[in-house]
Amino acid sequence: MEELKEVISPKELRRKVKDLAKTIEKDYAGKPLVLIGTLKGAFIFMADLVRNFKRKDLEIDFVRVKSYGSSDSSSGEIVITKDIELALEGKEVIIVEDIVDTGLTIDFLLKHFSLHKPKSIKVCALIDKKERRKVDIKLDYVGFVLEKGFLVGYGLDYAEKYRHLPGIYEVIKK
Ligand code: 5GP
Numbered sequence: 001m002e003e004l005k006e007v008i009s010p011k012e013l014r015r016k017v018k019d020l021a022k023t024i025e026k027d028y029a030g031k032p033l034v035l036i037g038t039l040k041g042a043f044i045f046m047a048d049l050v051r052n053f054k055r056k057d058l059e060i061d062f063v064r065v066k067s068y069g070s071s072d073s074s075s076g077e078i079v080i081t082k083d084i085e086l087a088l089e090g091k092e093v094i095i096v097e098d099i100v101d102t103g104l105t106i107d108f109l110l111k112h113f114s115l116h117k118p119k120s121i122k123v124c125a126l127i128d129k130k131e132r133r134k135v136d137i138k139l140d141y142v143g144f145v146l147e148k149g150f151l152v153g154y155g156l157d158y159a160e161k162y163r164h165l166p167g168i169y170e171v172i173k174k
Helices: 010-027 043-051 104-114
Strands: 002-008 033-039 059-067 078-082 092-100 120-129 141-146 168-173
Touching (some): 010 043, 010 141, 033 043, 059 104
Parallel strands (some): 033 092, 092 120, 120 141
Antiparallel strands (some): 002 168, 059 078
16 A cells, blocks of 8 residues: 655645746747647646636647556656647647656657657646656756655556546655
């Protein structure tokens, strides 16, 4: 069994997501924008982020990747299991990611979507988890910086459990 310890409260999440939306809107004022969420982990973050936007002009898509390796760490061998459907050519794009850990997933997605020739491509990560970083990735918008810990809630799972929880919790294995 495992215990859950709250590390980010629902209130802190609401405040931070609102701030991120505000900053992004300011940076992309008057420019069409495409957000690409990474499934499944970023589904709640994406939903809350876009509901804080005031703009009328926004396109949304999702990508799903599978990464081979142990259950809590990616090996670097990444495949897309659900690709985007929107055209990205000439558009301003932001990838919306739940957690950047080793950085391998986001590195792969940046390279993959660059092939679609977007005008620009940036990354918005709810959590920047530093300890296991393998690739030096520039994250343009970051919600929270944490050193380590396996996190669940707010879209994030542990063996498909806990995605629905309103805060972010560290899994303490007993
Ligand atoms: P990376 O390729 O940066 O190592 O891994 C990114 C992906 O691994 C995240 O999108 C997420 O799906 C998963 N991941 C990394 N750390 C955690 C964590 O603490 N909890 C959960 N639930 N998933 C994580």
